[in-house]
Amino acid sequence: MSARSTGLVLFTAMSLLAGTTPDAAAPVAKPDVQNLLHATLDPQFTAGREVLVDLVEIPPHAALEWHSHPGEEFHYYLEGDARVEVEGQNALDGQPGTVGHVPFKAKHRAMAGPQGAKVLVFRVHTQGEPWRYVSEGASAHVPR
DSSP: OOHHHHHHHHHHHHHHHHTOOOOTTSOBOOOEEEEEEEEEOOHHHHTTEEEEEEEEEEOTTOBOOOEEOSEEEEEEEEEEEEEEEETTSOOEEEOTTOEEEEOTTOOEEEEEEEEEEEEEEEEEEETTSOSBEETTSTTOOBOO
C-alpha cells in the first residue's frame, strides 16, 4: 500500500470516528465527582447503611471504567447524553429529566456523548465500605 493510500485510509477512519458516540474504545475518564451528602441511616430503620449523593460530570466522548458499588445506585440525568452499561442488562440511555438504576454490586460503566453528561447519583450504601470498586483488580477500590 502506498503512503498516499495509507494516509487516505487513516483520514477516512479518523473522520468516521470523529462523529461516533462512546463505545468500548472511548477513552477512560476521571469523573468530576462532588459529594453533596454522606449520611448514616438510623440503625432502627436499616442498620449498617448510609446514603451518598454525588454530582458526577463526565467529559464529552469519555467513559468511566467498569466498576461496582456496595449498594443500590439511582441516577437522575441533569444534562447532556449519558449511556450506562450494566453487565447482563440492556444499556440505558439517560436523557435530561430521566432516571436510572444500577442493582446492588452490579458491574457497570457510564459514558458520555458529544455533550458530556451531568448526573445526580444517589446510593444506599454499605456503611464503611469504599464508595466504589474498580473491576480491573479484585481488591482495587477508590477511597472517598
